[in-house]
Amino acid sequence: MNAWAVPGYTESLELGAGASGRVVLAVHHETGVPVAVKYLSESLRTRPGFVHGFRAEARLLGGLESPHVAGLYEYVEGPDGAAIVMELVDGVPLRALLAREGPLGPEAALTILKGSLLGLADAHRIGVVHRDYKPENVLVTPDGSSKLVDFGIAADSGARAGVAGTPAYMAPEQWTGAPASPSADVYAATATFFECLTGHKPYSGDNLAELALQHVDAPVPADEVPETVRELVLRGLAKDPAGRPVHAEAFVSDLEAAAGAAYGPDWEERGRGRLAALVALLPLLLPSSRGTPRSVTDTARTVLGRASGHAPARAWLPGRAGLLVAAVAVLLGILLAYGARHAPAAGSQPTAQSLATTSARPGVTPRGSTAPTPSAHPSPSSSSPTASPSLSPTPSPTPEVTDSGVPSTPVTTDPAEPPASGGTTPGSPSPSTPAAPPVKSVTVSALRQTGSATATATLDITTEGTGPVSVTVTWSTSDAAGTPGASDGASQTFERDGATHYTITVDHTFANSGCYWTVRATTTPAAAGGPASQQLLTRRCEIR
Template structure:
């Protein structure tokens, strides 16, 4: 049987692969937009736990809207496979750059840290902890900007998903299996920052036990770093989460202050130029180069047969979690005996459906004033360049913008591939669709007039299904209110579809609502969410 591919896309070549999955370069047939398609490994698609984690990764990406995080276009799940279709980043992995060029210099290291911290800040703001920040998951573009990728083992803040991560970058509390927290991401980002400064990791070990002991109790190795940035190293690598910046946004504020004082107002531009120059030395690693791009785009980080410094797959993690916890407990006890152990809202979500397992609902927006203005739509983007790389956007960074789609007041993001009907898959004949469920899995306010939602549809067949998404505004909690536009589109060729939506509201109601329905009708009927958007509105 031929290998399954996502309907509606034409693939050109593989960008990277591993036991957990592979990433291919493809083009959306309707719009011509280049994309990266991440496939779940064939050996894993029969494991329900792997499929759930893969699905959860897509949902996390769909909930994030940041220029520093790779964007989700859609998630497709079929009897023969599952795939995440995402923005193509024409860049190289920071790991490749460090392996070939060594230390980047302090200003470039600060730029890498700031860019990826801003990506983490978007995740932390949505209640998500990445848990696997490392150079492999930071992409450096040709203009020197950096982007965060691969949310394969992300977890909700405060959840206890167990021991997971890449050992060389795991915070002390991660080794204990404590609840996921943004401070652990700050720690991993600082480890990567240290590696950019020195060309090596702060702690090394021949096995998990040695790494655990060093991360938990060894002194912070700041002496080999420039004195001007040592406060960042000390803060970010503090042994207890309370002594670190509590989230990425707080760390960015400290970084800006320290970098500006140490290197002057032009440090960021000089750092970007330095990164761009280093990346230019590795032209064949860019997806647009047409050569082998292994490692330039994120694949599953939790791969089978993990080598040194990599954590095992979810199934094996469950087996090893207890062993690791016992080893860490013993190490801490030994270290202690040796004296070395370091000791009134503006928005309210009202959901009528439950979220997918494994990832929390996207939190409602914060107090009025914390919701920024609606994001400006991207400028029209020329066709992809002959090399296959996305054409530069307004800032010079690669973009993958498709022509915007509109229907009434609803506007699809310019970076969203068209929701036109997908062609039938080539590997099987479509069966009549029976819709098991339709869910609005998240709904949040993104600006004074704009909102974003994520819709998930599960079917028992691969035949065509019509999805209707309707938007409403009103002044009464629990009632839809007045219609504010709708979007209707077709899907076929798979058994699960997940995609993000955006909408600009025209009505003046205090409550915004979104409803998703299908034809054939779903077993659960419809799914509706409502959002209270500003102060002074009735809440009961």
């Protein structure tokens, strides 16, 4: 296993693993925020196509703004590894609920379908098709809501991305390698809805060939579901994509109308209550009950006494040896705390300095930021609306049964108080710090208006080494195209080290008026091609 770890985080335990990587539970040093870190497997890291797809997955998540999808904090890539740092969703996979309970009941199944369709709709809105919707990629939280995860094989709508997906949920056209389409996601979501209602998949061929034929030609087994939702199943599992809703959002209104007519206005509240009760029966599957570290000291104790497997939750009663280890750990913690408090600032070792986004909740300020900009999004997950790049995997003659990464088991918790100011000055590394590397490029890969006075931008920085680099972001407004105009608010500076590629998503709330908004990014050291900037025409202005 690759020993490389994302700088600035302390890991505690593995949440899941698959053919293309693993997901671990970690804590961000400076804020104490628990996160899920998804690592690309060592065997795939040397294959450029998979690295490109992994990088594209991160960029896609950065551009996807949705309360129904696990959000991105940052993407880090270096000579020894690549990782996506995500929101940690404190949820249980829908697959686990189905395995324990079987059929969930119509109201709970409708609630799952609605939440999934809303997450897919947000992806479809920016031109992204998930392509691997299934119970393993839906996490149900303790309050009965759900989030969609794992965009490992997602693709641009209309892109020919090869044959890939999970066979039991693949639309007929997906088996032939047809261009990616939102209606294929609708098919997969409906197949999962069918499984929630009946306890089994719509089709169960003995082999891939038989399963493919069933998806393409076999009648939709709608008579197995309650009559009240039969029409939804027939539409969602239509063989011809033209017979399905064109995208997830169009299906939501049909679902709400059918559910309200059949089960009354409180159907969703009861459905969530049912799901919450089922999650409560599986508490040990929640990341929060599996040893979520709350501080660096707590994590250090976990490392000293690490045990294999997951033991049942119980009180720790140390013996004589345990008391000795605990005493040493406490003493070490005191010495380290004292040393950190009194060590000269010039000698401190910089780490990953903050979440790679300013959309963290109020009170968490990126280190080096001259002044925090009010965020348009209270959630710690970042959002950068970009038409995402194609995530086409290497085409294969038969469907790829994905694991498609790893079960992203991302938990929304309140960040700790912001770190105290101080540390090394950006661009002036200490003798114990690697020299600042040349910056190959800085680009603004996306800029989009997200509200009447808010915008989000995604920045990509590539360096020739892993030493420290700082990125300064400035915003401005103007009434004329092509000119930056007046500065809007104070600039923000982000410090990074430990990798050679960084993706940073920045949100901004504008105080000044102007038909054109501009974002500009500069680096220290300066990028070979100079600063990067991008301008957009706001929706409140029209060019006649």
